[in-house]
Amino acid sequence: MMTYMATVLPGLETVLADEIKSKIPGVKLLNTKRGKNFFESALPAENLLCLRTTDNLYRVICVFSAGLYRSDLHELERQIATCDLSFVNENEIGPDGFVVNASRKGAHTFSRFEAADAAASGIKRQYPHWRLGSPENHSLEFRLDLEDESALFSVRLTDSAFRFRGRSRLFAPAALRPTIAHALVWLSSPHADDRFIDPCCGSGTIVSERLAYPILDIRGGDLSEPVAQVARSNMPSTYEDVIKRWDARNIPLDNGWANKIVCNLPFGRQIGDRDQLNKLYPDLLQEISRLLQSGGDAILLTEEGALLHQAAEQSGLSCSESIRISLKGIQPAVYKLKK
Numbered sequence: 001m002m003t004y005m006a007t008v009l010p011g012l013e014t015v016l017a018d019e020i021k022s023k024i025p026g027v028k029l030l031n032t033k034r035g036k037n038f039f040e041s042a043l044p045a046e047n048l049l050c051l052r053t054t055d056n057l058y059r060v061i062c063v064f065s066a067g068l069y070r071s072d073l074h075e076l077e078r079q080i081a082t083c084d085l086s087f088v089n090e091n092e093i094g095p096d097g098f099v100v101n102a103s104r105k106g107a108h109t110f111s112r113f114e115a116a117d118a119a120a121s122g123i124k125r126q127y128p129h130w131r132l133g134s135p136e137n138h139s140l141e142f143r144l145d146l147e148d149e150s151a152l153f154s155v156r157l158t159d160s161a162f163r164f165r166g167r168s169r170l171f172a173p174a175a176l177r178p179t180i181a182h183a184l185v186w187l188s189s190p191h192a193d194d195r196f197i198d199p200c201c202g203s204g205t206i207v208s209e210r211l212a213y214p215i216l217d218i219r220g221g222d223l224s225e226p227v228a229q230v231a232r233s234n235m236p237s238t239y240e241d242v243i244k245r246w247d248a249r250n251i252p253l254d255n256g257w258a259n260k261i262v263c264n265l266p267f268g269r270q271i272g273d274r275d276q277l278n279k280l281y282p283d284l285l286q287e288i289s290r291l292l293q294s295g296g297d298a299i300l301l302t303e304e305g306a307l308l309h310q311a312a313e314q315s316g317l318s319c320s321e322s323i324r325i326s327l328k329g330i331q332p333a334v335y336k337l338k339k
Contacts, residue, residue, distance in 0.1 A: 001028070001040040004135035005154055006054040008179070010035045011325030015183045016053040040213065045157050052182040052212060055163045058143060061085070070110045071198040075129035076151065079175030080122025080144075083153055088140070090130075097133030098123065106148040119144045119153065160297050165208070169234055172203040172227045176264050176301075180327070181205040182212070187261045187322065187334060188299045192216065197258045197291060199248035199284065205264050211239060221246035225262055249283040256293035263288075265302040279306055285311040292317075292339040303332040315317040 008016045013032045020027055024047070030038040038060070041048065048057055062083045068077050100123070102116035119142065120132055133139065134234055141156040147272055154196040165178050176184075184206060192214035194197075198206045201220030210218060222228045232240045246252060255309040266280065281304065298317070302308055305321060312319035317337045 001042050002045075003030070003038065003040050004045075004048065005058040005060055005152075006037045006039070007035055007056045007058070007166055008037060009177075009183075009325055009327065010051060010056050010321055012180070012183045015186055015323070016051070019051055019053050019186055024048065038137050049158070049162070052209065053179055053186060055177075055179050057157045057162075059087075059157055060156060061153045063150065063152050065149055066146055068106060068108050068149060070114070073110055073114060075183070076115065076123040077118040077125070079151070080119045080124040083122075083126075083310070085123070086128060088155070093130055093140050095131065096137055096139040097131030098142060099133050099135060099138045100142045102144040102146065104146040108146065112146075112264065113192060115144055116147060117202040154308055165224060168201060170230045172207075172224075172230050173224075174264075174266075175203040176205050177207060178205055180301075180325075181264070182209040184262050184264070184299050184301060184334065185209045185212075185338070188262050188297060190215070190260075194218075194260045195258045196260045196262070197251070197253070199251060199261065199263050199288065199291075200266060201231050201243065202227060202264070204234045204243055206264065207231065207242065208234055210235075210262070213235065218242050219244065219258075221248065221251065223247055235255060239249075249280075249287050249303075251287060251291060253291060255290055256296075258291050259293050259296040261288055261292060261298040261300075263298070265300050265304070267316050277307060281307050281311040282314055285315040285317065287313040288337070294339055296339050298337040298339075300335045300337060301332055302335065303330055305333055305335070308335055 006016060014078055015036050024041055026042060028040040038265045062080045100116040100119040102112040104115060143154045143156060147151040165177050190213040193216050195216055196210055196218045198220040201207050201222050204220055207218060207220035219242050220231060225245045228243050228245045231243045235243060309319050317339055319335055319337045322334045322336045324331055
């Protein structure tokens, strides 16, 4: 059994824990900290890449005690020098070398950069032939998390292409990170017989994340044709035609067409006007209520909770806050609505 750390947007730890339990056979959940889930698994690391709510996966190498003072950096270096790194395939390092990134939380008298340098020196004591890379150019990344007098040392298993679903994906303004979009999809409890809509799909991130699971039918749309074109470019070729140009207040689908609706509602920050939300939300929620079949669910992300509750009540939908997240300096919440 190896110990792993999965990082996640703060607030989504419980969503990721549920995904881990559902997807990783024989997994043992350990503990959760802000933005981090820890678990044990006997499966090869590549079997863990099915986790789509996590931003990055790390293999935990060791946990040890670390002092708070600059004079303790020598001991930190010594501790890293004793960590077992024999599992590292030296071909992974190659000429680009390795880096150490460090974070610290507590009354330390040294910087995170000094801690990272000490850890790198510890690695070089074991493997003097390993080249030290640069932040811009490296093949292997170690991570050192210092919290008060505890240190956690790990190695990163994923890169940015993992959380962004490849390097060629296009993003429209106010687009969600795919991992956040997936958390919303996961909260909708995807089933193969779902009829699914994202009324304000933007670059199509929620729709493409829903396509990770079997589905009966799916639609997404945006008021802007250029944005809808971006969404189509992000879809698998067989699903490009599910993205439409439409007004989310008047969607050309029959009453009760969907049993699941998931949407990142307009905040009126990056696009649109916040002053227009008082009119927009009641119209949107009225249309969502029309499209949802009896017993259907909507998962909506917004920071306008009071306005959403009022519009939902007017539209005959129950509404409850599910999760509050930390996103780019704001704290929107995920709401579950039911018809």
